[in-house]
Amino acid sequence: MLNPATEEPLAELEQAGVEETDAAVAAAKAAFPAWRAVAPSDRARLLRRLATLVEERAEELARIESQNVGKPIAGARGEVGMVAEVFHFYAGAVDKHHGETIPVAGGVDITFREPLGVVGLIVPWNFPLNIASWKLGPALACGNTVVLKPAELTPLSALRLAELALEAGIPEGVVNVVVGKGSVVGQRLVEHPDVAKIGFTGSTEVGRSVMQGAAGTIKRVTLELGGKSANVVFADADLERAAAAAPYAVFDNAGQDCCARSRILVERSVYDRFLELLAQATAQVRVGDPADERTEMGPLISAQHRETVSSFLDDSTRVAFRGAAPDSDRGFWFPCTIVEATNDDRVAREEVFGPVAAVIPFADEAEAVSLANDTPFGLSGSIWTRDGARALRVARGVETGVLSVNSNSSVRVATPFGGFKQSGFGRELGMHALEGYSEVKNVFLSTEE
Numbered sequence: 001m002l003n004p005a006t007e008e009p010l011a012e013l014e015q016a017g018v019e020e021t022d023a024a025v026a027a028a029k030a031a032f033p034a035w036r037a038v039a040p041s042d043r044a045r046l047l048r049r050l051a052t053l054v055e056e057r058a059e060e061l062a063r064i065e066s067q068n069v070g071k072p073i074a075g076a077r078g079e080v081g082m083v084a085e086v087f088h089f090y091a092g093a094v095d096k097h098h099g100e101t102i103p104v105a106g107g108v109d110i111t112f113r114e115p116l117g118v119v120g121l122i123v124p125w126n127f128p129l130n131i132a133s134w135k136l137g138p139a140l141a142c143g144n145t146v147v148l149k150p151a152e153l154t155p156l157s158a159l160r161l162a163e164l165a166l167e168a169g170i171p172e173g174v175v176n177v178v179v180g181k182g183s184v185v186g187q188r189l190v191e192h193p194d195v196a197k198i199g200f201t202g203s204t205e206v207g208r209s210v211m212q213g214a215a216g217t218i219k220r221v222t223l224e225l226g227g228k229s230a231n232v233v234f235a236d237a238d239l240e241r242a243a244a245a246a247p248y249a250v251f252d253n254a255g256q257d258c259c260a261r262s263r264i265l266v267e268r269s270v271y272d273r274f275l276e277l278l279a280q281a282t283a284q285v286r287v288g289d290p291a292d293e294r295t296e297m298g299p300l301i302s303a304q305h306r307e308t309v310s311s312f313l314d315d316s317t318r319v320a321f322r323g324a325a326p327d328s329d330r331g332f333w334f335p336c337t338i339v340e341a342t343n344d345d346r347v348a349r350e351e352v353f354g355p356v357a358a359v360i361p362f363a364d365e366a367e368a369v370s371l372a373n374d375t376p377f378g379l380s381g382s383i384w385t386r387d388g389a390r391a392l393r394v395a396r397g398v399e400t401g402v403l404s405v406n407s408n409s410s411v412r413v414a415t416p417f418g419g420f421k422q423s424g425f426g427r428e429l430g431m432h433a434l435e436g437y438s439e440v441k442n443v444f445l446s447t448e449e
C-alpha cells in the first residue's frame with residue numbers, strides 16, 4: 001500500500017487466498033446463531049458502543065483514510081463522522097424494523113424479518129470506511145454476521161474498524177475482514193455456498209460478474225455501481241450559487257466519486273456566463289497535500305488510475321479550464337479540468353472517475369431531461385432552477401436513484417441511496433437498507449378449535 005500523495009509505502013499486508021476466505025466464512029457461520037439471538041436492545045447497545053469508539057478514535061481513523069486514499073484530512077474527518085452516525089442510526093433501527101400482523105380468515109398471520117446468515121461485503125477504494133459502514137450497520141442490526149473484503153489498495157481503515165468492533169464487545173466471528181484480491185477473495189465470497197448475500201459497491205463491470213457468480217447459489221445481491229450523473233442548470237437558476245457549488249460536485253475526492261456530477265448540462269442562453277463563473281469557482285479549489293487542513297483536493301489513487309483518467313483527454317478535447325496541481329515527481333496529481341463536450345463524446349459517456357467535468361449545452365427542459373437520461377447509468381444528479389414546478393417535473397423525469405434540487409448533496413444517513421439502470425439496484429442507508437439484509441418470513445397461526 002502506498003500513500004498516493006508521496007508514493008511512500010504505508011504498509012505491506014499478506015494477501016489472503018481461498019483458504020483464508022473459507023476460514024472467515026466458517027467463523028461467521030459459527031458466530032451467527034448466537035449473534036442473531038442477542039436481544040435487540042443489547043445488539044443496539046453494542047452498535048452504539050462501536051459508534052462511540054469510532055467517535056473517540058476519529059482522528060486516528062481519519063488519518064489512516066487520508067494517507068491511504070490521498071483524501072484531504074478535513075474531508076476524511078467528515079467521512080469518519082458519518083461512519084459513527086451510521087452506527088448510531090442502525091443502533092436505533094434494530095427494534096424499529098419489525099413485522100406485521102395481517103388480517104386473514106381462520107387465524108392470525110404474522111411476519112418476521114429474519115437475518116440472512118453470513119453476508120459478504122465487497123467495497124471499493126474511494127470511500128473505504130464510509131461504504132463499509134453503510135453495509136455493516138444494517139447487516140449487523142438485522143442479526144447477520146459478515147465477511148468484509150476491502151479494496152486491495154485501501155484495507156487499513158477496515159482492519160482498524162474490525163478491531164474496534166471487538167473492543168466494543170461485538171463477539172468474535174461476527175465481523176471478519178479478509179484482505180486480498182477481488183478475483184480471489186471477492187470471487188470466493190460470491191460463489192461460497194455458505195454466504196447468503198453479497199453487498200457490493202464497485203464498478204459496473206465487476207458488478208455484472210458478481211451478479212453472474214451469485215446466480216449459481218441464487219445469492220441475494222445489492223449492487224452499488226458506477227455513475228455519470230448530470231448537474232442540470234437552467235437559465236432561471238441562481239447561477240452564481242450553482243457555479244460556486246458545481247466544482248465540489250465533481251472534484252471532491254479528486255472526482256473519484258460514484259455520485260460525481262461529471263456532466264454539467266447548461267441551458268444555452270446562459271452557457272457562456274455559466275462557464276465563466278464555473279472556471280472562476282474551479283480556480284479556487286485548493287489542490288495539494290492531503291495532510292494540510294486547507295486542502296480541498298488531493299491526488300488520484302494510483303499511477304495506473306492517472307493513466308486511465310488522462311486517456312479521456314487528447315488533442316481534440318476542447319479544454320475550457322485547467323487548474324493547478326503540485327508540480328512534483330512524487331504523487332499521482334491531476335488538475336481540475338473542465339471540457340466542453342457533446343453528450344456523445346467518450347468523456348460524457350463513460351465514468352472518468354477523476355477530476356474532469358464535461359460541460360454540455362441544452363436548448364430547453366425536454367432536451368435537458370433527454371440528455372440527462374441518455375446514459376446507461378442512473379445514480380445521482382442535481383437540478384438548479386428557481387421554478388419549483390419545473391424542479392419537480394425534471395426530478396420525476398430523470399431516471400436516477402438520488403437527486404438534489406438547488407444543492408449537490410443527496411447522500412444522508414437517514415435517506416435511501418442507490419441506483420437505477422446500470423448503476424445497480426437495492427438501497428443503502430436509511431431504513432430502506434434493512435430490507436436488503438433481512439428476509440420476510442410469513443407465519444399463519446390457526447385459531448380454530
Ligand code: NAD
Pocket residue numbers: 122123124125126127131149150151152180181182183185186187190201202203204206207209210223224225226227257258351353379419423424
Ligand atoms: P472495482 O469494481 O474494481 O472493485 C470493487 C471491489 O470489488 C474491490 O474490493 C475489488 O477487489 C472487488 N472485486 C474485483 N473483482 C472482483 C470479482 N471478480 N469478484 C468479486 N469482487 C471483485 O471498483 P473500484 O475501482 O474499487 O471502485 C471504483 C468503482 O466503484 C467506480 O465505478 C465507482 O463508480 C464505483 N462506486 C460506486 C458507488 C455506489 O455507491 N454506487 C460508490 C463508490 C464507488
